[in-house]
Amino acid sequence: MARGVGERPERSPAAILSEVEYPISRDDLAQAAAEADAPAEVINFLRSLPERIYTSPNDVLRQFGEAGARFGLFSTHVRHRGDLGKEAFETRAPPTKT
Template identity: 40%
Template sequence: MAQVNPIQAQKFLSGVNYPASKDEIVQTAEQQGADDDILSVLRQIPDRQYDGPNAVSHEISEAQ
């Protein structure tokens, strides 16, 4: 699996209304056209509520 830059992944999360669930984050990324590498990493983050983009970026870093 390719390494995903958390900052690049944020480009596909611009429509997320935080707090947001993992499912909402993945769904938004899909709708924004995220590639398979980004979607794969987002599907690996813990299933919880995220209070903002920094929390998502942290989990993306941890998931790789």
């Protein structure tokens, strides 16, 4: 997938976002990429997005970070939105007195 300098932008998953009509489902987005002869890794990346209806390119882009982590593109330490603020509410063991 396009991540480095010098790679063609059309190899990026974001390239298809301006080529489709919204609203669009995840599967239709992946199908549009396949019909546009996108590389297999781009199609698979789009298939890794949450299954839902997307209303705009920005709606899809919001999911790219988490999908990238699930797809193994970024750090293996993934903090999903559902975990935000979790530490503030988790109970921690009080420090032991010595």
